[in-house]
Structures are given as structure tokens and as C-alpha cells.
Amino acid sequence: MTSPLQRKLKIAGPTAITANRLADGVVVWLTAGGGWSLSIGEATVATTAEEVQRLLAIAQSDENTAVGAYAARVALTPEGHAIPVNLRERIRVGGPTITPAASPARAA
Amino acid sequence: MYVHDAFDRTFLQERVAEFRDQVARRLSGALTEEEFKPLRLMNGVYLQLHAYMLRVCIPYGTLNSTQLKALARVARRYDRGYGHFTTRQNIQFNWIKLAELPDAMAELAEVGIHGIQTSGNCIRNTTTDAFAGAARDEIEDPRLYAEVIRQWSTLHPEFTYLPRKFKIAITAAKHDRAATRVHDVGLRLRQRDGHTGFEVMVGGGLGRTPFIGQTIRDFLPKEDLLSYLEAILRTYNLGGRRDNIYKARVKIQVHEMGPEAFAEKVEAEWQAIRDGALRLDETAISAIADRFVNPDLPPLADHPPELTAALAEPAFARWHANSVAPHKAAGHAIVTLSLKPVGGPPGDCTADQMDAIADLADRYAYGEIRVAHEQNLVFPHVRQKDLPALWKALDAIGVATPNVGLVTDIISCPGLDYCSLANTRSIPIAQKLTERFADDARIADIGRLHVNISGCINACGHHHIGHIGILGVEKKDEEFFQITLGGKGNSKARLGELIGPAIPESEIVDAVERLVETYLELRTSPQETFIAAVERLGIEPFKERAYAPR
Known part of the structure; x- marks a missing residue:
């Protein structure tokens, strides 16, 4: 029997799994080794619903590291690295498109 | 300003300690995300696109300079040096780390502010007129009743898990500066035959399905405020939809039942409780009123020579025309600080600006600041003779753009x-x-x-x-x-x-x-x-x- 989650998944191309890091909310991407990377370029990419489902299960089993995992459409560079395709993921990868109010912030 | 008592201070400190423990257990894995999420939301902590966001409650939009400086410290120490004032008179910090949230909250609790009632399906922070207590067109300071509502609603055990969030706004002025008709409950102070009471509107709201609130009671005596609100909340809590998040706000219930039928249910519930423990007698109201410390405004005359001379300068006159409003006390004025500079994010304020504004509030505005729902700040009490000097000081820190109420006050x-x-x-x-x-x-x-x-x-x-x-x-x-x-x-x-x-x-x-x-x-x-x-x-x-x- 197909789970509700599987029914919802419509995979129409390269897809990566992304989430927010528990400790600070930073955007992270699931890697082929089952870990998390800050770089979308290191994300593992799936192209079938079955594969995406498997990766999501891995991601969701690690919610003490990253939370809110979901499947995000990506494109691939000629070298095979994932890059974001929609505005939401471009902003998650690149940060706000605006320059925030300028005030001396604490050292990063 | 309402001054917290020992109960409030202890409560906030205990709340921070509780949240510190919850964060530690989440980070250690002792709490799952499913268990933790509702707990963080009850403290105003959201997870946004890039980071955790802390929404800090500013009760009825009133701050003193010490509190604003605490917000500046949090912005500087735990965030990226700025905050964002919201349409519900709150402030949001966009970049806070989960592990540091308890420390940030502890600093805020020291000055009596917190993130409670800024998230979750509870009664949210009650909002009001940013000009409250100063406006020439108000009949009474509505913040007294906003504080009454705060004390009743905070952690109200019956209303902590409502079908959806519930927002109340209150105004006491002829000109509604609190958008009361687009809140779940809007309250408008009125006087009738020498008595103070409220017009009660329900079912307003924006979002996916917008509605204008409907008046279900033309005049509610002030002593019945809490019992009537309790009756409304009970009617909603029992009858509001929980099957569909998009239809769970009270506005849908009011729309589906019709305002008359909704009002009948409220009235029936109210009759059973109106003379109970929630009845507000003069002693109870006075006890809360006594904890408000308002500035002792000296007797002054309108139009002092310093102001008249400054109005000859076009730039000052332009700012004065849209940023300065009449005050109920002669010789005083209400000043709106524009957080809408050309090219800037609306409502954003840097830590440096917050510190400078706090200093200016101490110098020119009796140490009091308000947050307006239009995402600006307000000095509610300024001596008219100080307006020229204040304008220059505000302009120097970028909050005197002469656009209040105009097309760029977005x-x-x-x-x-x-x-x-x-x-x-x-x-x-x-x-x-x-x-x-x-x-x-x-x-x-x-x-x-x-x-x-x-x-x-x-x-x-x-x-x-x-x-x-x-x-x-x-x-x-x-x-x-x-x-x-x-x-x-x-x-x-x-x-x-x-x-x-x-x-x-x-x-x-x-x-x-x-x-x-x-x-x-x-x-x-x-x-x-x-x-x-x-x-x-x-x-x-x-x-x-x-x-x-x-």
C-alpha cells in the first residue's frame, strides 16, 4: 500500500533533500554518505520517487541533527553538482536578497 | 508604563529556566522535534528559512528606554545587529541560535519582556493605539484594559489550545489606529450616560479568508469585559472548527453561524458567568491602574516660539506635517519615527538606532516609546519646544524620513x-x-x-x-x-x-x-x-x- 507521503511525492527531475540544522537553523543538504553539508553542491541527488522516499527516511531519522527535511527540486551543473532551481531554494542557499539594516553586528 | 510586580518577575524568570531546560533536552536528543516544537512556539520561537526567529512580545506596543536598550543588546549579542518591528507591535529577531535563545530570553526577562503569546493557538498579545494615553481624540487610556486582558489571558488554562490563534485589539479613540475591525475581537471604548464600556466586534481578520468584524454588542459595561471575553472564547473554543486549519479562525465560525447566532451563544454563556469571579470591580481596576507610571507632564502652552521659528524651515515643516500629531496636553506633541527610509526594509531597526532612540526617549520623551502597527516607532510625549532639536537628532540616525502616512510608509x-x-x-x-x-x-x-x-x-x-x-x-x-x-x-x-x-x-x-x-x-x-x-x-x-x- 502506498503511504500518503509517497502519494504526495511527484518527482519530475533531479531532487535533493534539505533541512535546517537543529542547533542554529542553518540550511543543510543530505549527502550521499547520509550526513549533512552546508553546500548544496555536495547534496546527493535522486530522480525517482522511490529513491527520494528512501533519502527522506534517512534524513528524518536524523532529526537530532537536522529538522524539517523535505525534497527540493534542483538542477545539475555539467559537473553533476546540484544547484537550486526556484527562488525559495535560491534564497535558502544564498541568503536574503536584500541588504539588511546596517548596524555593527557581533563577530560571526 | 505598567510596572511589573514580584509575581510577574518571578514568573518570567521561571519561564526562562523552564525553556532553558527544554532547549537543553532537545539538543541532547531527550526531546524529539515533535515534542519540542509546540514548546518553542509557546515562547515565540519559529524556525524560518535560514534560522530560528524569536518574536518578542511588546505588550500593547509600549516600551521604556531600558527595554529598548535590552532589545538592542539582544540584536547585537545574539542576532545580526537589527530587529524587525511587526504589524502586531512586536519585534522579531531573525538569526538567533537555538542554544543561545535561553540567554537572550534571560536578558529580556530582566526588563520584563518575553516571547509568550506571540505564537501558537492561544490568545495573542493584545494590541492597541500607538498614541494611547496621549491622543487628543481618546476618551480613556486603553492600555489599562489591554493590561487587564493580558493578566487574564496569559497562560489561561482553558484557552491555551484553541482551534487557532486569537487576536484582540482595543482602541479608545475616535480615529481607529489599532485596526480593531480586522481582529478576532475588536474593542472600542465608549461612554454612555457617564459610564465607560466597549463596543465589541468579532470575526474580523485578514489572511486567506478576510472578513470585517461584526459588532455583536454595542455597549458592554467595563466591569463585564473579562466575563464577556471569556464567553466569546468559550463559544469559539467549543464551536470553532478543528478539522481544517484554514477554517479554524473564529471569523469562519462567525461567518458560518452568522453574527446574530454567534452573539446569542455568547450572551447565553455570559449570563451564566457574568457575576462570577471575572467581574471587574473598581478595586481590581484601580489596582492595575496604580501600577501604571505615567509621565508628569508640566503645564505648557501650545506653539512655543522655538517651534514657530523652526516651522519656517521647509524640511522641518514637511516632517512636522506628517510625523507630529496633536497631544491631549497643551505644549506637547506625539512624534512618529519613520522606520521606512528610502531603500530600507520596512520596520527594520538596527541595534545602534535602538540605543540612540532609547537615549533620545530619555532626553525628549519621558523615556517612553511605542511600536505602531504600521511598523514605525512613536514618542508619545514630546514637548513642542523640543521638536526642532529632536527632529535633527532623529534625522541623524535615519528615522526622520518625512513620509509617515504617505505612499512610502509601506x-x-x-x-x-x-x-x-x-x-x-x-x-x-x-x-x-x-x-x-x-x-x-x-x-x-x-x-x-x-x-x-x-x-x-x-x-x-x-x-x-x-x-x-x-x-x-x-x-x-x-x-x-x-x-x-x-x-x-x-x-x-x-x-x-x-x-x-x-x-x-x-x-x-x-x-x-x-x-x-x-x-x-x-x-x-x-x-x-x-x-x-x-x-x-x-x-x-x-x-x-x-x-x-x-
């Missing part, structure tokens, strides 16, 4: 630059509009015009009640924007009317400018405001021009 949600719910960006549209309308003389000529922008149907930017409302929609990964015309949030609140298909992001600023140009051409005189012209003409002449190729 309300905007954070949009897709921060918000995980948004479909499109909002802030960049606001920034481009402020750049397009950067000329002070031009916007003064255009006159009063409210532009509100939301990045999704949840309508945090209140687009439905903007004279010009802009709603972001996403189509095939591209940003488009719908325009509504004729909305307003005052006592004659109405929802804007959609003028046509969504416009691509690249064309929205031009379209808004064409709407403004149409108004300038068609207005009967400069005294006819934009909204008055729309009401007279309807949307058609504006619609034709908005979509006309340039």
Missing part, C-alpha cells in the same frame, strides 16, 4: 527573504517603491496613501486593508503580484477590491506608479485623498491605467 511582511510560508518576496518591492517615490515634495503632494504588501495569502502585510494592496503569488517559479484597491483599516474598515490579473515582479512598481498618477489626474483637488478618490470613482479608471502599456 507596511510589508518579511516575505520570502526570511519567511518559510511566503510565496514571494515583499521587502524588495517596498524598497523599489520607496526609491521610485523618493522625492519628499512629490509624496507630500500625493498625500495620505497606504500601500501594504504581503508575500503570501496569510496577509501578514495586511494587503487587504491597504489603499493599495499588493499580494505576492508564485507562478511557475516566477514572482507575480495581485493588486487590490480601496482597502482601509480604520473604523470604517473595508477590504480592497482585486483589480485584475497578477502582474510580473518586473512591472509592479510601474503599475503602482500608474495608479498614483491616475489619482493625481482625477482627484477633484489636493484635499481629496487617494482613498476618497477610489471610493468616488470605483476601481475601473484605475484598473484601465494599471494594465496600460507604458
Whole structure:
């Protein structure tokens, strides 16, 4: 029997799994080794619903590291690295498109 | 300012300790995300696109300078040096680390502020008129009753798991500056036969399904305020829908039942409880009133020579015309600080600005600051003779843009630059509009015009009640924007009317400018405001021009 989650998944191309890091909310991407990377370029990419489902299960089993995992459409560079395709993921990868109010912030 | 007592201080400290323990257990894995999420939300902690966001409650929008400096410290130590003031008189910090949240909250608790009632399906922070206690057109300071509601609603055990969030706004002025008709409950203070009471409106709200609130009681004696609110909340808690999140707000219940039937249920419940423990006698009201410390304004005359002389300077006069409002005490004025600089994110304020504003409040405004729902700050009590010096000081820190109430005083949600719910960006549209309308003389000529922008149907930017409302929609990964015309949030609140298909992001600023140009051409005189012209003409002449190729 197909789970509700599987029914919802419509995979129409390269897809990566992304989430927010528990400790600070930073955007992270699931890697082929089952870990998390800050770089979308290191994300593992799936192209079938079955594969995406498997990766999501891995991601969701690690919610003490990253939370809110979901499947995000990506494109691939000629070298095979994932890059974001929609505005939401471009902003998650690149940060706000605006320059925030300028005030001396604490050292990063 | 309301001064917390020992009970409040202890409560906040215990709450921080409790949250510190919850965070530690989450980080250790002892709590799952499913268990932790509702706990963090009860403390105003959201997870947004890039980071955790802390929404800090500013009860009825009133801050003292010490509290504003604490917000500046949190912005500097735990965030990226700025905060964002919201349409519910709160402030949001966008970049806080989970592990550091308890420390940030502890610093805020030291000065009596927190994130409780800024999230979750509870009774949220009660909002009110940013000019409360100072406005010439109010009958009584509504903050007293907002504080009464705060004490009743905070952690109310019966109303902690409502079908959805519940927002109350209260005004005591003829001119509604609290948007009461678009809240779940709106309260308007009235006097009848020498007694103070409230007009009670229910079922207002924006979001996916906007409604204007309906009056279910014309006059509620003030001593019955809490029992009647309790009756409303019980009616909602029992009858509100829990099967569909999009239909769970009280506005849907009121709409589906009809306001008369809803009112009947409320009245029936109220009759059973109105003379019980929630009845507010004079002693109870006085006990709360006594904890408000208001400035002792000296007797002064209006129009002091310092002000008269300064008004000869055009730049000061322009700022004075839209940023200074009459005060009920002679010789005083209410000053709005614009957080809408040309090219800046609406509502953002840097830590340095917060510190400087706090210092200026101490020097010129009896140490008191308000947050306006239009995402500006307000000094409610300023001596008129100090206005010229204050203007220069505010201008030096970038919060004296002479645009209050004008086309560039834009309300905007954070949009897709921060918000995980948004479909499109909002802030960049606001920034481009402020750049397009950067000329002070031009916007003064255009006159009063409210532009509100939301990045999704949840309508945090209140687009439905903007004279010009802009709603972001996403189509095939591209940003488009719908325009509504004729909305307003005052006592004659109405929802804007959609003028046509969504416009691509690249064309929205031009379209808004064409709407403004149409108004300038068609207005009967400069005294006819934009909204008055729309009401007279309807949307058609504006619609034709908005979509006309340039």
C-alpha cells in the first residue's frame, strides 16, 4: 500500500533533500554518505520517487541533527553538482536578497 | 508604563529556566522535534528559512528606554545587529541560535519582556493605539484594559489550545489606529450616560479568508469585559472548527453561524458567568491602574516660539506635517519615527538606532516609546519646544524620513527573504517603491496613501486593508503580484477590491506608479485623498491605467 507521503511525492527531475540544522537553523543538504553539508553542491541527488522516499527516511531519522527535511527540486551543473532551481531554494542557499539594516553586528 | 510586580518577575524568570531546560533536552536528543516544537512556539520561537526567529512580545506596543536598550543588546549579542518591528507591535529577531535563545530570553526577562503569546493557538498579545494615553481624540487610556486582558489571558488554562490563534485589539479613540475591525475581537471604548464600556466586534481578520468584524454588542459595561471575553472564547473554543486549519479562525465560525447566532451563544454563556469571579470591580481596576507610571507632564502652552521659528524651515515643516500629531496636553506633541527610509526594509531597526532612540526617549520623551502597527516607532510625549532639536537628532540616525502616512510608509511582511510560508518576496518591492517615490515634495503632494504588501495569502502585510494592496503569488517559479484597491483599516474598515490579473515582479512598481498618477489626474483637488478618490470613482479608471502599456 502506498503511504500518503509517497502519494504526495511527484518527482519530475533531479531532487535533493534539505533541512535546517537543529542547533542554529542553518540550511543543510543530505549527502550521499547520509550526513549533512552546508553546500548544496555536495547534496546527493535522486530522480525517482522511490529513491527520494528512501533519502527522506534517512534524513528524518536524523532529526537530532537536522529538522524539517523535505525534497527540493534542483538542477545539475555539467559537473553533476546540484544547484537550486526556484527562488525559495535560491534564497535558502544564498541568503536574503536584500541588504539588511546596517548596524555593527557581533563577530560571526 | 505598567510596572511589573514580584509575581510577574518571578514568573518570567521561571519561564526562562523552564525553556532553558527544554532547549537543553532537545539538543541532547531527550526531546524529539515533535515534542519540542509546540514548546518553542509557546515562547515565540519559529524556525524560518535560514534560522530560528524569536518574536518578542511588546505588550500593547509600549516600551521604556531600558527595554529598548535590552532589545538592542539582544540584536547585537545574539542576532545580526537589527530587529524587525511587526504589524502586531512586536519585534522579531531573525538569526538567533537555538542554544543561545535561553540567554537572550534571560536578558529580556530582566526588563520584563518575553516571547509568550506571540505564537501558537492561544490568545495573542493584545494590541492597541500607538498614541494611547496621549491622543487628543481618546476618551480613556486603553492600555489599562489591554493590561487587564493580558493578566487574564496569559497562560489561561482553558484557552491555551484553541482551534487557532486569537487576536484582540482595543482602541479608545475616535480615529481607529489599532485596526480593531480586522481582529478576532475588536474593542472600542465608549461612554454612555457617564459610564465607560466597549463596543465589541468579532470575526474580523485578514489572511486567506478576510472578513470585517461584526459588532455583536454595542455597549458592554467595563466591569463585564473579562466575563464577556471569556464567553466569546468559550463559544469559539467549543464551536470553532478543528478539522481544517484554514477554517479554524473564529471569523469562519462567525461567518458560518452568522453574527446574530454567534452573539446569542455568547450572551447565553455570559449570563451564566457574568457575576462570577471575572467581574471587574473598581478595586481590581484601580489596582492595575496604580501600577501604571505615567509621565508628569508640566503645564505648557501650545506653539512655543522655538517651534514657530523652526516651522519656517521647509524640511522641518514637511516632517512636522506628517510625523507630529496633536497631544491631549497643551505644549506637547506625539512624534512618529519613520522606520521606512528610502531603500530600507520596512520596520527594520538596527541595534545602534535602538540605543540612540532609547537615549533620545530619555532626553525628549519621558523615556517612553511605542511600536505602531504600521511598523514605525512613536514618542508619545514630546514637548513642542523640543521638536526642532529632536527632529535633527532623529534625522541623524535615519528615522526622520518625512513620509509617515504617505505612499512610502509601506507596511510589508518579511516575505520570502526570511519567511518559510511566503510565496514571494515583499521587502524588495517596498524598497523599489520607496526609491521610485523618493522625492519628499512629490509624496507630500500625493498625500495620505497606504500601500501594504504581503508575500503570501496569510496577509501578514495586511494587503487587504491597504489603499493599495499588493499580494505576492508564485507562478511557475516566477514572482507575480495581485493588486487590490480601496482597502482601509480604520473604523470604517473595508477590504480592497482585486483589480485584475497578477502582474510580473518586473512591472509592479510601474503599475503602482500608474495608479498614483491616475489619482493625481482625477482627484477633484489636493484635499481629496487617494482613498476618497477610489471610493468616488470605483476601481475601473484605475484598473484601465494599471494594465496600460507604458
